[in-house]
Each structure stands twice: as C-alpha cells, then as structure tokens.
Amino acid sequence: MQVLMCAPSHYDIRYEINPWMKLRNRIRASEARAQWNGLYRALVSLGVHVLTIPQKKDCPDMVFTANAGVVNRKTFIPSHFRYAERRGEESAFIGFFKRRSYRIADVAASLFFEGEGDLLPYRDLLFGGFRFRSEIRAHERVSECLKKRFVALELVQPRFYHLDTCFLPLNEDSALYYPKAFDAYGRKAILRFVKNPIAVGAADAAAFACNGIRVGRTVVLNKASLALKKRLRTEGYEVLESSTSEFMKAGGSVKCLLLKL
Amino acid sequence: MAAKSAHFSETLLLQGHIIDSLTFSKVLDRIMERGGRFTIQDIHVGQRKYERSRAVLSVEASSQHQLDELLKELRNLGAEVLEKEDVKLAPAPRSGVFPDGFYATTNLETWIRRGGRWIKMAREEMDSGIRVDRKTGRAEPVRFASVKKGDLFVVGHQGVKVVPLERPRDAALFEFMTSDASTEKPKAAFIHQIAQAMRDIKKRKGKVCVVGGPAIIHTGAHQDLAWLIEHGYVNVLFAGNALATHDMEAALFNTSLGLSLKSGAVTHEGHEHHLRTINLVRKIGSIREAVRKGAIRSGIMAACVHRNIPFVLAGSIRDDGPLPEVMTDMLQAQREMRKHLMGVDLVLMLATTLHSVAVGNLLPARVRTVCVDMNPSSVTKLSDRGTWQSISLVTDIGYFLRELRTQLQRR
Helix, strand or coil: CEEEECCCCCCCCCCCCCCCCCCCCCCCHHHHHHHHHHHHHHHHHCCCEEEECCCCCCCCCCCCHHHHEEEECCEEEECECCCHHHCHHHHHHHHHHHHCCCEECCCCCCCCECHHHCEEEECCEEEEEECCCCCHHHHHHHHHHCCCEEEEEEECCHHHCCHHHCEEECCCCEEEECHHHECHHHHHHHHHHCCEEEECCHHHHHCCCCCCEEECCEEEECCCCHHHHHHHHHCCCEEEECCCHHHHCCCCCCHHHCEEC | CCCCCCCEEEEEEEEECCCCCCHHHHHHHHHHHCCCEEEEEEEECCCCCCCCEEEEEEEEECCHHHHHHHHHHHHHCCCEEECCCCCEEEECCECCECCCCECCCCCCEEEEEECCEEEECCCCCCCCEEEECCCCCCEEEECHHHCCCCCEEEECCCCEEEECCCCCCCHHHHHHCCCCCCCCCCHHHHHHHHHHHHHHHHHCCCCEEEEECCHHHHCCCHHHHHHHHHCCCCCEEEECHHHHHHHHHHHHHCEECCEECCCCCECCCHHHHHHHHHHHHHHHCCHHHHHHCCCCCCCHHHHHHHHCCCEEEECCCCCCCCCCCCECCHHHHHHHHHHHHCCCCEEEEECCCHHHHHHHHHCCCCCEEEEEECCHHHHHHHHHCCCCCEEEEECCHHHHHHHHHHHHHCC
16 A cells, blocks of 8 residues: 655644634644654554655645545546645645656546545445535546546535545445434435444544544554444454544544545 | 415536435435425436436526525535526617617516626616616616617527516405406495505505596596695606696686686686696796795695605697696606606506506506596506506596595595
8 A cells, every 4th residue: 555645844723724723723843743753654564655745835734645636546636625725735746746657637627626535435436525625526527537436425514524534434345434424315325335334423533533544454543432443343453543633633633644546 | 475486497417426326316305495496307317337327407496596595505516507598788889779689678577697697687667678787787778768879788588587477465456456447347446445555555655656637637636636645645746737737727717728617617718727827837937936935825736846746747749838847858758757666666547648658668567557547448558558467447537536535534
C-alpha cells in the first residue's frame, strides 16, 4: 500500500470552516509534529510506503491530503474545494502528480469535490458523501471517469462533514459507520450494499473512530472504545491507536492525513 | 382558500446511479414533501451493473419562490435544470414603433425568462409591448407612444409565460353574476353585495374608482354619487367634460342640459345653462377654484374637491368648452388614468361606454369591475374586449346609485 502525506510545517487554525474548528483553539506545533511522526512511523512499520509532499505556507489544512483528490492507478482527479480558504492547495497537489507523470483528469471542474474525503471505494463501488462539501454531480462525473458504480450518501450532521469521518470500509463485507451522520436513504443504501455493517456509537464517532485506515489485519485510528475494539477483534482486526488530538482541532484525524495512491 | 393551481414549472434531468442510491425516490419524496408536483416525462433504468439511469421530470410549484426553493434542494440531490429558452429581444426601429413580431400583452400576470431566470413584468396592462431595460433587466408594458428608438422589446412568444387568473377567494358574487348582460337579474341582491364589497374595501383602506357618464346627472343620481364620495366610498373619479359640466350646471341652475331636475320641465333659456356653467368655471380658472371659492357648492365635483379625491377628466371631439381641467391630449389622459389605477381594487363603470372601455384596457385582469348601463350592448362591450372578472348590470343608473346609497346607509 502506498499513501501520500504532508508533514505539518505550516499547520494551524486560521479560519473556521467546520464545527470543529475554533480560532481560539491554539495548535501546539511540536505536539502536532510528534503525532504526525507517530502516525508516519506506525504506517511504515505496518509496511505502508509513505510519500510526502511539502506543505505550502498559506495552506494550513494541506496536511489533510485525503482531500487533495482521488487517485486511480496513474490517474489523478483533483479536488475543487467548497471553501476559498482551501483552494490554494489544488495547484500544489496537481503539480505534485504532474511531476510524477500522472494523468490529470479534471472531471469535477466547476463543481465542488473534495477527493477521498468524500468519495471512498468499497468493493467495486464508489461511495460518495455529499451536501456539506462535495456535490453529488461531481461524484457522478468522477465515477463515470473511473467506470465505477456510484452510491450517493447524504450527510446530515455538520460535525461529520466528509464521508471519511463517518464511514470506514474494512473488507468486501464489512464497514464501520456512524448511522446518525446519514439520512434515512443513506442508511438504507449502506445496509443494501454492506453485508456486515458495524455501527459505531456517538462517543466513538466523535473520537474519529471511523476516520481510520485498515492495513492488513490492523485498523489504525485515533481512539476506540473497549466495546469497539472487542467487536473489531471478533471480525479479526486489531486496533492500533495513534493519537491525532491536535489535528482533530481542525476536524481531521488519521484518514484525513493520508491519500491512497 | 381555494387550491392554487400550479403554473411554475421547470424540467429536470436526473442521471447516474440514481436507483441504487435511492436518489430517484428521494427526489420524488422531496418534491411531494415540499408541496410540489412532478410528472415523469422519460425514464431509462440502467440494465447492466455499470449502466447509468436517466430520468426527465417536470416539476411544478404554486409560486416562483416555492419553485426556486425546491430547485435549490433538488440541485443538491444532483438534478440539473434543463434550460428553457430565453425571450428574444429586438430594438424598436423608430420612436413610437415596436419591432416586427413584438409580443402584445394581455391583462394577465406575465413573466419573461432572461438569463435563465424568470422576471415578472412590472404590472399588467393589455395591448402593450414588453420593454426590457438593458441594465436592470426590468420588464414593463409600454404602449406605442412611449416607445423610444432602440428600446429592447420582447418579440415572439418564446420565453414568455402568462399566469391565468386564479379563482378568487370570494368567488361567489362574481361567479353568480357572470358577465353576460341581462335584464333578468335580481338587481337589489346584487347591489347589496356590491355595497358589502365597497364597505370591505373602505375598511381595509383599499381603493375604489368610479368611471361615470353624464346620465348620472340626467337621472338625478348625482347627489347619490356625491354622497358616496363624501362618505369615503370612492377614491378616484374618471369622467369626461360632460359629467363635470352637467354636475356643476345642476349645482348652479338645478337643471341638467336645461331640464329641471325637480319637475323635468324645459326651463327658460335652459339650453344655455351648461355653456354658462363652463364659462363661469373658465373665468375662475379651474373646477377646484370654483368649488373652493364657493361658486359650486354641491354635487359630484364639489364632493371630490371637498374630500380631496383626485379626478381625471378626459375630453372628446364633441365637447363644449372644455372645462379647464379636461385633458385633450389623450396620451396624457391615459398616463394620468394609469397612475391613478395603481392599487385599485374595484372599478364602477357607470353609464359610459367609451370611458369604460378605455379604463378596461388599462386594468389588470384581476381587478374587479362593475359595469352598469341601460344599454345591454354597452355592458357586453367590455366583456367582449377581454376585461375579465366583470359584473354587468343592465339597469337605470339613477336606480342603481340610489339603491347603492340606501344599502350603504343601512348598517
């Protein structure tokens, strides 16, 4: 597995564009750096190949590489951020992938699309969250470009503004999800395509338990309750906790900090 | 309240994996939850796993606002609005001349589509062209005389939407009294309801306009109309030279066209009375001054001046005089009338054909009109010309006004 990460050299809270962000919450830069290094090492130790991109000075949220776009083989589909505050990141990521001779397919142009933050592959499908950040039509275009079937999931809770904050695919049959983050149609659609849906409670969801990544038999995440750890163990997974408290101040955790390549 | 009919619609395209995600059912649910209606015009459901589905729906709402809100929501769900065509515009080739094929207005609420948005015409007026302001996008009905060279006008019917009249809330009266003129109607009952409508309008500070002809004075009903004006049931008066002249003749000489209003007898040198009246007012300078100076003490014009009720007097080719306030420039008279008709709720058209038709042409269809005349052809003329929502009553104007006053006095 290969992922892209961005070390927090200019990470900060300079604006508020989701309910987690509060300008009065100061970021402890050394602590953020330590947490990021911890995650980096955890992934490397699990055999993940981690690429990095330098952070642009005026893009404090660029550490959340999951929102850069979507990568499929040698094609990069860039994001178009809903908030102007993050649009400066777009050119940095496009440049990065261009230099590595990826094909840039800008199919979501003129629509809002926030990459893997909202569009997650599951089995042979793409699950797309919409309403707060990405637009449903952007997902349609991306899935058409990737020739995949697309399932739209409407997000209804502002605290879970990206799909990757409330939905974590584990394997062909199972996925973690926080039901209250979806509307009734979305919950129905999840139950229809996920054979073994594992619902997490409000406390786990608020601790970003769904914002993790599975590597082999390990699920790397910020924090999970005993009950959730137990449940995952019965599914055959061990939990590896990697604290991201400094990043949660900006509304992101483990999954937000990496983009699958 | 009667159910509103839906007239605001757009066509939407919904495509993708809309069945799997339940997006299609969600869209239909949302439309219904928000009081809209839909018609599925076309649907193609993907047959293979990766094949996308496609549906074309037309969505209707009861108002432009409701439709806008609904579309905003449906766009969030991925629906695309299929653009309807905008209006076509062309410049006026000369002042006073519309471009070829100009859209001629009706007296109904009219919308035009420009730049993908529906814009409501500033007011309703029939027999006009729709002028669109280049900068502001404002659309307004304009008649020949106001056309300036180079003004942009709507041509053809494309991108124009006309909203049919809704059934009024208090439909009973106006439905009961359809516009076909008949002498066989129970008049007192109708007049009772008209009186009721006038009381309501007065109470909510609405506006009643009276358009009157000289028969009001000939039949001796001018005192009754003056009473209506004095008691606040009339807010604006339109008439011609004759009504004002004979009304003041009656005040000065107690005759109308020389006939005694008491005995009906021909009076000595009575045929000169109206000329002497006109001369007196011309000497004083205006009707308003004549009343203020006490030269004219009673009647319709005196009541108007006392109550500060505006009047518009429009002249005609057979006029004697005319009186100082009579407008002989017809375009100016139309402009004045148009100004005073703003916000009017009810128009009483009493024993005058030409003025009634003129006013009818200026009125939006939604304004109620009551047309009273002895001559059936006169009252049908209005409904024939397309003035809707009119009650017509074939009866003597003297009787009508007396009865209306009696009804209004009885509380």
